Amino acid sequence: MRAPEGSGAALATFAACCLLAGGNAVGVRFSNRELDPLWGAALRFGAAAAVLLLVMTLMRLSWPRGRALAGALLFGVLNFGVTFALAYYALVRIHAGLGQTILALVPLAALLLSVAQHQERFRLRAAVGTVLAVAGVAVVSRNPLQGSVPLLSFLAMLGAVLSFAEATVLVHRLPKVHPVTMNAVGMTGAAVLLFAGSRAAGDAWILPDRTATWWALAYVVLAGSVAVFVLYLMLVRAWGPSRAAYVFVVFPLVTILLSAWLDAEPLTLSLLLGAPMILLGVYVGALHKR
Structure with missing residues (x-):
């Protein structure tokens, strides 16, 4: 049943989604302190895939076939495999607040990619939002470009934005699959890719020794991968996709705090000035309704 617009339940779902997803990048930072990035990402999505496959079984959902299966796997490779391989690599050296602020560009990047692929019409508002967001990125990237953060890590996070955004655009062209099935199949395919990449990179396949790492893994698997997906799906049903996308604007605020x-992230002047510019650009270009 569709929750009434503006209802307390929908607002509570929105708040819970923002709080849980806002901690994802922090959890990744803690995971990266003990586990190699690709290995940590593989563990995360392998475990999350197992949980969602169990949910599929309990819900008696059928396994997709043909184009539907290929589409779900392609979605998973982009949305979970490529995106989080780049994000995990970047978050080794980039603080969570900066990383999540850059990821706030996803709705705007998806809109621009959708225009480029003739799924949506170009709007002047999108151009204005792009200028604001790019200016914000220029401000927050001031420290990386000066050498305090490796430029390669910064570019990897921007690559994660593009991969995530392209997956969002692609899903509209794929055969319709139940959301739980889409994510279960996608995460399974991504986990296989991440495990293979981790082995090729020579990662140490070890289990954590630190309690903090176990807590971080548990968080990003159960709260950051499974629960956030369920909450976001509930929010989309209550508010619709456009309004639900406001979570991307709130995520960085939660993550920075x-x-x-x-994680003792320094609240630098460039971050405090650039983050609002990026969020404003995303709001104006991709989220604002006339």
Whole structure:
């Protein structure tokens, strides 16, 4: 049943989604301190895929075939495999607040890619939002370009934005599959890719010794991968996709505060000035309705 617009339940779902997803990048930072990035990502999505496959079984959902199966796997490779391989690599050296702020560009990047692929019409508002967001990226990238953060890590996070956005655009062209099935199949395919990439990179396949790493893994699997997906799906049903996309604007605010508290992320002037510019650009270009 569709929740009434503006209902307390929908607002609570929105708040819970923002809080849980806002901690994802912080959890990845803690995971990266003990586990190699690709190995940590593979563990995360392998475990999350197992949980969702169990949910599929309990819900008696059928396994997709043909184009539907190929589409779900392609979606998973982009949305989980490529995106998080790049994001995990970047978050070794980039603080969570900066990383999540850059990821806030996803709705705007998806809109621009959708225009380029003739799925949506170009709008002047999108151009204005792009200029604001790019200016914000220029401000927050001031420190990386000066050498305090490796440029390659910064570019990897931008690559994660493009991969995530392209997956969002692609899913509209794929055969319709139940969302739980789409994510279960996609995460399974991504996990296989991440495990293979981890082995090729020579990662140490070890289980964590630190309690903090186990807690971080549990968080990003159960809260950051499974629960966030369910909550976001509920929010889309209650508010519709456009309004639900506001979570991308709130994520960085939560992450910056959590990262400053738990990970000692410095609140630099460039981050404090650039983050609002990026969020404003995303709002104007991709989220604002006339």
